[in-house]
Amino acid sequence: MDLARHLDARRRIVDAALARVFPRSRRQLREAIRYSLLAGGKRVRPILCLAAGELAGAPVGRTLPFACAIELVHTYSLVHDDLPAMDDDDLRRGRPTSHKVYGEGQAILVGDALLTEAFAVMARAPGVRPDRALAAVAELAGAAGELGMVGGQALDLAAEGSEPSLAAVRGIHALKTGALLRASVRIGAIVGGAPPRTLRALTAYGEAIGLAFQIADDILDAIEDADADGRTDAELGKATYPGALGMDGARRHARRARDAAVAAVRPLGTKAAVLAGVAEYVVGRAEAAADRAVSAG
Amino acid sequence: MDLARHLDARRRIVDAALARVFPRSRRQLREAIRYSLLAGGKRVRPILCLAAGELAGAPVGRTLPFACAIELVHTYSLVHDDLPAMDDDDLRRGRPTSHKVYGEGQAILVGDALLTEAFAVMARAPGVRPDRALAAVAELAGAAGELGMVGGQALDLAAEGSEPSLAAVRGIHALKTGALLRASVRIGAIVGGAPPRTLRALTAYGEAIGLAFQIADDILDAIEDADADGRTDAELGKATYPGALGMDGARRHARRARDAAVAAVRPLGTKAAVLAGVAEYVVGRAEAAADRAVSAG
Numbered sequence: 001m002d003l004a005r006h007l008d009a010r011r012r013i014v015d016a017a018l019a020r021v022f023p024r025s026r027r028q029l030r031e032a033i034r035y036s037l038l039a040g041g042k043r044v045r046p047i048l049c050l051a052a053g054e055l056a057g058a059p060v061g062r063t064l065p066f067a068c069a070i071e072l073v074h075t076y077s078l079v080h081d082d083l084p085a086m087d088d089d090d091l092r093r094g095r096p097t098s099h100k101v102y103g104e105g106q107a108i109l110v111g112d113a114l115l116t117e118a119f120a121v122m123a124r125a126p127g128v129r130p131d132r133a134l135a136a137v138a139e140l141a142g143a144a145g146e147l148g149m150v151g152g153q154a155l156d157l158a159a160e161g162s163e164p165s166l167a168a169v170r171g172i173h174a175l176k177t178g179a180l181l182r183a184s185v186r187i188g189a190i191v192g193g194a195p196p197r198t199l200r201a202l203t204a205y206g207e208a209i210g211l212a213f214q215i216a217d218d219i220l221d222a223i224e225d226a227d228a229d230g231r232t233d234a235e236l237g238k239a240t241y242p243g244a245l246g247m248d249g250a251r252r253h254a255r256r257a258r259d260a261a262v263a264a265v266r267p268l269g270t271k272a273a274v275l276a277g278v279a280e281y282v283v284g285r286a287e288a289a290a291d292r293a294v295s296a297g
Numbered sequence: 298m299d300l301a302r303h304l305d306a307r308r309r310i311v312d313a314a315l316a317r318v319f320p321r322s323r324r325q326l327r328e329a330i331r332y333s334l335l336a337g338g339k340r341v342r343p344i345l346c347l348a349a350g351e352l353a354g355a356p357v358g359r360t361l362p363f364a365c366a367i368e369l370v371h372t373y374s375l376v377h378d379d380l381p382a383m384d385d386d387d388l389r390r391g392r393p394t395s396h397k398v399y400g401e402g403q404a405i406l407v408g409d410a411l412l413t414e415a416f417a418v419m420a421r422a423p424g425v426r427p428d429r430a431l432a433a434v435a436e437l438a439g440a441a442g443e444l445g446m447v448g449g450q451a452l453d454l455a456a457e458g459s460e461p462s463l464a465a466v467r468g469i470h471a472l473k474t475g476a477l478l479r480a481s482v483r484i485g486a487i488v489g490g491a492p493p494r495t496l497r498a499l500t501a502y503g504e505a506i507g508l509a510f511q512i513a514d515d516i517l518d519a520i521e522d523a524d525a526d527g528r529t530d531a532e533l534g535k536a537t538y539p540g541a542l543g544m545d546g547a548r549r550h551a552r553r554a555r556d557a558a559v560a561a562v563r564p565l566g567t568k569a570a571v572l573a574g575v576a577e578y579v580v581g582r583a584e585a586a587a588d589r590a591v592s593a594g
Contacts, residue, residue: 022443029443029451080409085401104382105454108405112377112412113443119416120438123431130427134420137434141417146319146326146410154326157402 003277007042010050013060014043017068021121032102032110037075039093044278045070045181048209049188051274052202056192063191065125066136069118070184073144076114077180079107081153115144128191136187143183152176156239164239172239177217178210185209185275201264205272208261209279215241215254216286222247223293251290258283300574307347310357311340314365318418329399329407334372336390341575342367342478345506346485348571349499353489360488362422363433366415367481370441373411374477376404378450412441425488433484440480449473453536461536469536474514475507482506482572498561502569505558506576512538512551513583519544520590548587555580 015038022033046067053063082089082097083104089097099107122137142148152175159168185206189199218240241250261279265272312335319330343364350360379386379394380401386394396404419434439445449472456465482503486496515537538547558576562569 027448027451028455029448033443076409080405083402083405085405105380106451108377108380108382109447109451109454112373112408113447115409115412116438116442116447119434120442123435123438130431134427134431134434137416137431138420141413141420145413145417146330150406150410150413151324151326154324154403154406157406158325 003274003281006274007047007278007281010047011043013064014046014050014067014071017064018071021068021072021117028102029106029109029113032098032106033113035101036079036092036098036110037072037114039095041071041075041093043071044213044282045074045184048181048184048206048275048278051278052185052188052194053192054188055202055268055271055275056189056194056198058188058192062125062127063188065121065128066140066187066191067184069121069136069140070180070187072114072118072121073140073149074180076111076118077144077149077153079114080111083107086153086157129193132191132193135190139183139187139190143179148175148179148183149177152179159239164244166244169239169241169244173214173218173241174210177214178207181210181213182206198268201268202275204264205261205275205279208257208264209275209282212254212257212261212279212283215250215257216282218242219247219250219254219286220289222250223289247290251287254283254286300571300578303571304344304575304578307344308340310361311343311347311364311368314361315368318365318369318414325399326403326406326410329395329403330410332398333376333389333395333407334369334411336392338368338372338390340368341510341579342371342481345478345481345503345572345575348575349482349485349491350489351485352499352565352568352572353486353491353495355485355489359422359424360485362418362425363430363437363484363488364481366418366433366437367477367484369411369415369418370437370446371477373408373415374441374446374450376411377408380404383450383454426490429488429490432487436480436484436487440476445472445476445480446474449476456536461541463541466536466538466541470511470515470538471507474511475504478507478510479503495565498565499572501561502558502572502576505554505561506572506579509551509554509558509576509580512547512554513579515539516544516547516551516583517586519547520586544587548584551580551583 018037022030022037024034049067049070050060050063054060078092079098081087082092083099090100091097098110118140119137122133125133144150152172155172156176159172182203185202189202194202219242222240222242241253245253258279262276265275315334319327319334346364346367347357347360351357375389376395378384379389380396387397388394395407415437416434419430419437422430441447449469452469453473456469479500482499483496486499491499516539519537519539538550542550555576559573562572
């Protein structure tokens with residue numbers, strides 16, 4: 001299997017489905033929603049959800065609304081995190097952030113609308129058993145809410161400027177990023193009706209890929225920040241893995257998380273090739289970038 | 298039946314249930330959530346939901362999680378609407394607003410957490426048929442989202458400073474306030490398994506009470522604003538009924554909406570006494586306040 005081609009094909013399916021959730025209209029809020037939602041993300045979370053669903057026996061079309069819901073939640077979190085009162089970012093994926101283009105008030109509403117619509121999309125998903133759809137709603141709300149992503153962002157905001165310990169970094173990242181990645185995999189499994197043993201294996205995978213993803217992201221950010229202006233996230237007082245462990249330590253942790261992810265789905269056999277491949281891909285990309293940075297520096 | 302005593306008893310039931318959704322904890326975000334959620338609202342939306350549920354045959358305990366979910370959504374909307382980038386209010390129910398106490402970033406997260414938890418609470422409601430719980434999720438997300446409450450707030454924000462026509466006022470209010478009140482009644486009916494004819498009657502009631510509520514609220518706000526500093530919402534360029542119709546016209550419209558609400562549930566007989574009573578109460582309160590203002594002025 002050509003993983004890169006598979007990921008690309010899946011990304012297109014997700015992009016098309018997301019555009020159908022919010023079709024073009026002349027209303028300004030709609031335009032602002034589409035600006036952030038259709039900005040060319042990698043769609044890792046929905047792709048993981050679809051892969052877990054397929055592994056559990058659900059066709060892509062059945063899991064697709066849930067995969068879209070997860071990306072709506074992810075996009076809302078980016079829009080709100082970028083706000084001046086939060087991380088105060090002017091650029092996202094190389095373009096001005098939502099509040100820079102539409103103003104702060106509309107950007108808050110863009111996030112609110114994306115979050116709300118995620119639940120509407122799941123509740124209206126055709127051909128899914130209501131008990132499974134409802135379990136998916138509970139899973140996504142739990143991962144995104146006060147004891148998940150929002151809670152992590154609150155801790156991150158409160159900790160800004162303090163020296164982050166590794167335990168603090170771990171805790172904040174597990175909530176901010178890990179919870180939603182774990183839920184992405186679990187929701188696919190739930191919609192597909194995975195038996196308990198499979199759900200457990202996929203949950204373990206989801207936790208490991210969540211960790212791998214966070215560390216890899218921190219590594220890429222650290223390299224990018226160093227390229228841009230020499231100020232790393234760590235120096236800005238943000239809790240990151242390279243900040244807490246150094247670059248070599250962070251890379252070692254990323255490889256360990258990748259290995260755990262691959263090991264978790266090994267019992268599921270070749271059906272889990274995409275999931276294992278994503279774990280290799282995520283960490284491989286960060287390692288390659290770190291190697292390039294070392295040889296360039 | 299003593300309506301005031303009934304409303305008061307229901308309000309206590311709802312308050313206690315809301316406090317159980319977010320029990321006390323030492324985390325700062327939790328404290329901030331409780332500050333806004335347990336600030337002594339009238340709980341009109343959950344009370345309407347419970348009344349519609351009972352009318353359809355569901356015991357209060359079964360509808361209660363859904364009633365709470367609606368209040369969580371209502372409270373999130375107040376917290377976000379009060380933000381500096383939105384209506385920029387310093388006071389809410391006589392206390393400093395969330396962002397004044399906890400800062401803008403945490404206030405945004407308080408709203409995000411409340412909105413997200415609303416869906417978790419519905420998805421985990423015990424003893425409700427999954428198809429009905431899922432229909433309630435769809436109903437609440439639809440009413441709260443881009444084509445409902447959030448959409449109304451976006452239009453309101455975009456229209457600020459312009460002269461509001463009656464049609465514009467109607468449209469914005471129907472989305473900002475009407476959609477959630479209509480959904481409150483419908484969700485009770487859906488959870489209770491109301492037959493189509495009853496659901497239709499309750500939907501008509503929900504639309505009329507939504508309108509009555511909006512006009513009554515505008516009337517009360519106009520009186521309060523005039524008391525406080527002489528600047529009315531209308532003068533601030535906000536779209537209101539008294540602004541578009543004058544005080545007498547607004548009162549006439551409120552009475553008409555009340556009559557439509559009462560008429561909608563008349564075929565349901567004495568079971569609908571609470572719903573009819575709430576319509577009388579909402580408009581009666583605004584009329585009494587307006588009468589007092591006239592005799593005082």
